[in-house]
Amino acid sequence: MPVEFADRMKNIKGSEIRELLKLTENPEVISFAGGLPAPELFPIEEMKKVSVAVLEEEGRAALQYSTTEGHGPLREKIAQRMNDKLKTNISKVDILITNGSQQGLDFAGKIFINKGDVILCESPSYLGAINAFNSYQPKYIEVPTDENGMIMEALEEILEKTKNVKMIYVIPDFQNPTGRTWSLERRKKFIEIINKYEIPAIEDNPYVELRFDEGFLPCLKALDTKGLIIYLGSFSKIFCPGYRLGWTCASPEILSKFIIVKQGADLQASTISQREVNKFMEMYDLDAHVEKIKSVYKVRRDLMLKTLEEELPEGVKFTRPSGGLFTWLELPENIDASELLKKCLENNVAYVSGEAFFPNGGKYNCFRMNYSTMTEDKIVEGIKRLAIALKEFM
């Protein structure tokens, strides 16, 4: 059947992570591949009470269509939370509820990108974002990064000599995949630069509340003076991903575009999910829940870093994230992480090879490991298996 697809479909391929997740469903496999929250921390008992309360108190409204922007009280709580935690100065009207922050990425591509336009991003960057943007046929320029995040001199140099940059995509806190966090200085400089060039920037910030130490850094949105930052937030990592709820926070002119795009895309996020998450925040203490998550992930991060240190051979480097879900490993130049992965899968341990995180490809010796999903004993056992595979391979 010779059905003709649109040109953009040539750019779109399935996410390697989601394909890999199917392989790792085998319970024998110790998987550091996903970015899954620890399911044993989900507030199951609380959500039983919450579900019944929502249906009892507001059942008809909860099961009906609702507004595209999202449930008012939930948007209000999100705005308040951002102001409290991240020092933004926003309100309910600046928030659109989306299906996870992933949907905000797709919408950003739709709103800003003509075919051939340039997106700047960190090198490496989140592959789910790259997959979303690819529908709109952009070109990418990867901006070099170091342990303090995107390198601002490099960013400015690229902006100076590149036409058609329509959007900059960044993850300033506990980046996916590297786990790195931007310094305050870089954040301020970034705002200065985007103000000068007047380029909108997507601040993808799903992990920001999962900081393991006492430090504080303002989000880019809190430093934004020209309304150029589009902040994407999510309940997936601080609550549960199963509800598929996230949000976009942007200045009115930009947010209005997100809202009409949301209308056409799927009318609105789930009414009942929105009301359930809102009710959870009324009946229980989300802060306390986040604290619990953080304390567990901190132990797992510590254990993963310690075990990597002990088990891995010389010549393998890894990042030391101060929050979030991931560490990023660099192998000696001559080792291809996707070849190594095949060996690892034989040994029932998995990670995500690094190449897919570089939108222009070409980097083969790195990979991402998640420390939030696996329990402590599995973290140790999994790294041992990885080390064995790696030593055989080297």
Added chain:
Amino acid sequence: MPVEFADRMKNIKGSEIRELLKLTENPEVISFAGGLPAPELFPIEEMKKVSVAVLEEEGRAALQYSTTEGHGPLREKIAQRMNDKLKTNISKVDILITNGSQQGLDFAGKIFINKGDVILCESPSYLGAINAFNSYQPKYIEVPTDENGMIMEALEEILEKTKNVKMIYVIPDFQNPTGRTWSLERRKKFIEIINKYEIPAIEDNPYVELRFDEGFLPCLKALDTKGLIIYLGSFSKIFCPGYRLGWTCASPEILSKFIIVKQGADLQASTISQREVNKFMEMYDLDAHVEKIKSVYKVRRDLMLKTLEEELPEGVKFTRPSGGLFTWLELPENIDASELLKKCLENNVAYVSGEAFFPNGGKYNCFRMNYSTMTEDKIVEGIKRLAIALKEFM
């Protein structure tokens, strides 16, 4: 702030219906505008038990990320239901779960439409579909319709002389906005024609189970011999829209495109909503629920048609739908339904003016009325108000 948006944004505007819905939130207004199911029929008590059961039995999985394709047992039940009710011959693997069928419309545009490509649709057609497709900058050719649906001679004539037709969009059962249903003969002829030209067709069929009489007509997907029909289904009208769950059923090559587009767009539909709807179908009788809905809507349709007959002046025509949610009214040529709507809103009664249902515009004397949302007394009172406004206006 001179941020530059993508060219496609010029094509996208907010849905008039959703804007109108805000106006009609005032409880004084009797609104025939929305396509809202009757909230008094929602299975609230049942869903309390269902929610608790899902969290109790499968809480961790229900709150976690899951596969893009959707929850296996739900996809299986949908396939079985389509085979039973609509005489298709499909299975679980032919189904992708989406956020309502609206998301399937957006994906269809993304998958098939390059800028300037032609979409054929019924004249008039569903404005939510037009809004979704507009993101991909198509041209539309409206195919004339009569009381038996799309006119096949007209369709064939257009296909013969038009290049770049990439997709045909149709609603064969209880069409939105006209309430009309295609005859069996037209359905068979349609398949013959698309087979000849090898053009994929979207069969948008959210109302098909809401047939008020005993008749049966196979859906287009059941007649499809070349895998060209992409069937969109929804739980919004037979269950509750608040969960935002629908599905796409298509042949493997086409469905695989929908799946990778779903990955980039928002990863997956809500895990917990899918499991709740699945559990409802296990614990309760969805057929019995649909019967209850139908019996209520049938009474309302009968009452609306009878009251329109009694109250409206000569020269106003309306359709007599055998199912679904809508009837379609045609005023004398010189009357602009959106001007009349202003007068109606002053009288606290609302409908949706017809112009937005014609993708190329230009038709002003018709409007859509919904009979599923308002109770019997409001249907009578609302039509009386409409008749007063109309008589003043004429």
